[in-house]
Amino acid sequence: MPDSAIPHQPHTFALWREAQDTRVRTRLGGIYYLLAWLLSWLFSTAPSDMLLSGLLGTALFTLLLALRWLHRLPQEESDSCLRAWIDRHWSLILVTSLAWGLAHAWTLYSTQFEPSRLIATLSTVAFSTAMAFSFSMRKGRCILAMLFLYLPGLAALGLHWETQQALLITLAFYLSYLLLALSRSHREYQATLALEQELLYQRERFDQLSRTDNLTQLGNRLQFNTLFPVLVASAQRVGSPLSLVLLDIDFFKRINDEFGHALGDACLAAFAERMRATFRRDSDALLRLGGEEFAVLMVDTTLEQARELGEQFRQELSSHGLEVQGRHQPLTTSLGVGCFDSANDASSAAFFKRVDDALYRAKANGRDCLVLADLD
Numbered sequence: 250m251p252d253s254a255i256p257h258q259p260h261t262f263a264l265w266r267e268a269q270d271t272r273v274r275t276r277l278g279g280i281y282y283l284l285a286w287l288l289s290w291l292f293s294t295a296p297s298d299m300l301l302s303g304l305l306g307t308a309l310f311t312l313l314l315a316l317r318w319l320h321r322l323p324q325e326e327s328d329s330c331l332r333a334w335i336d337r338h339w340s341l342i343l344v345t346s347l348a349w350g351l352a353h354a355w356t357l358y359s360t361q362f363e364p365s366r367l368i369a370t371l372s373t374v375a376f377s378t379a380m381a382f383s384f385s386m387r388k389g390r391c392i393l394a395m396l397f398l399y400l401p402g403l404a405a406l407g408l409h410w411e412t413q414q415a416l417l418i419t420l421a422f423y424l425s426y427l428l429l430a431l432s433r434s435h436r437e438y439q440a441t442l443a444l445e446q447e448l449l450y451q452r453e454r455f456d457q458l459s460r461t462d463n464l465t466q467l468g469n470r471l472q473f474n475t476l477f478p479v480l481v482a483s484a485q486r487v488g489s490p491l492s493l494v495l496l497d498i499d500f501f502k503r504i505n506d507e508f509g510h511a512l513g514d515a516c517l518a519a520f521a522e523r524m525r526a527t528f529r530r531d532s533d534a535l536l537r538l539g540g541e542e543f544a545v546l547m548v549d550t551t552l553e554q555a556r557e558l559g560e561q562f563r564q565e566l567s568s569h570g571l572e573v574q575g576r577h578q579p580l581t582t583s584l585g586v587g588c589f590d591s592a593n594d595a596s597s598a599a600f601f602k603r604v605d606d607a608l609y610r611a612k613a614n615g616r617d618c619l620v621l622a623d624l625d
């Protein structure tokens with residue numbers, strides 16, 4: 250299963266995992282109910298005398314089996330879809346359990362089933378054991394299913410208390426053991442789920458850290474390399490404008506040389522903070538490409554809109570500089586700005602180069618200016 254298909258919200262993940270587990274564990278179960286019924290019927294005293302009820306039972310368990318198989322997991326992995334799927338699937342499990350419980354009671358009650366009674370009782374024990382160990386995700390529903398499997402048979406045995414008390418007591422005793430086993434297997438399921446969620450969280454956190462620049466908390470070069478081609482491909486497909494702004498601080502080396510590397514670092518962090526204040530849309534991706542070079546990727550943004558924002562950023566920085574470590578630090582930046590053009594840009598790399606060339610020209614023009622990327 251690709252990582253992208255796994256829901257990342259903890260609650261959705263828990264529902265998704267439960268739905269997957271339920272689906273996998275329920276797939277084979279339905280076959281055994283059908284088999285148990287066929288064996289109980291075919292080994293009864295005279296199966297041909299019960300042709301109609303035998304066939305009706307077979308049809309019922311075949312239908313329930315088919316419904317289980319056909320009930321596929323939802324395509325959409327939202328909380329509500331997953332919850333609805335789980336609820337519907339549990340309805341099938343509960344109906345099947347009740348159907349079998351009643352079939353078992355019938356085999357205990359009717360003398361026609363005398364030769365196959367043991368088959369039916371052993372099947373009930375097997376089904377409820379499987380229930381306790383395999384469907385412990387939902388404790389309450391699992392208990393209900395086990396009671397559906399068991400109680401009709403116990404009631405039928407109760408009607409013949411004189412002769413059946415030993416079997417009834419033994420089955421009731423085993424049921425109490427299963428309820429204890431269910432509690433333990435439910436706790437274990439929850440613990441495994443919590444562990445899986447923790448692992449998922451840690452992996453995401455690690456992934457996030459590996460894509461974040463430590464100094465500025467902007468996305469880093471790795472994040473840019475991942476995001477940029479995806480956004481370009483999407484702009485190409487949808488035809489929406491995608492703008493790229495490249496920023497390079499002017500004469501940054503002098504700041505390091507004059508005031509030290511620590512102040513240089515603080516300048517970079519303050520510069521990133523200023524970027525956040527200007528490029529504020531949730532969809533704007535702010536990145537530090539390395540050293541004193543930054544980028545902003547703006548989806549659904551025309552060249553003119555990107556130019557306006559870039560120019561506003563440049564002017565504010567040029568007029569006010571930055572407040573760094575309690576002192577005023579004059580600072581300017583050069584910018585290259587471009588908008589993806591499918592007729593011009595054969596690839597994301599070609600688009601980047603066009604904007605990078607504009608930045609280069611901004612530097613060559615004397616810095617502290619914005620240059621628009623050329624179109625051929």
Ligand SMILES: Nc1nc2c(ncn2[C@@H]2O[C@H](COP(=O)(O)OP(=O)(O)OP(=O)(O)O)[C@@H](O)[C@H]2O)c(=O)[nH]1
Nearest residue numbers: 497498499500501502503505510513514539540541
């Ligand atoms: N403090 C600090 N300095 C850095 C960091 N990364 C790169 N630099 C410095 O940034 C400076 C970049 O210098 P240059 O590439 O010559 O560019 P510039 O001085 O800004 O000149 P122009 O870009 O041409 O305007 C170098 O002195 C690097 O050491 C960093 O993380 N922290």
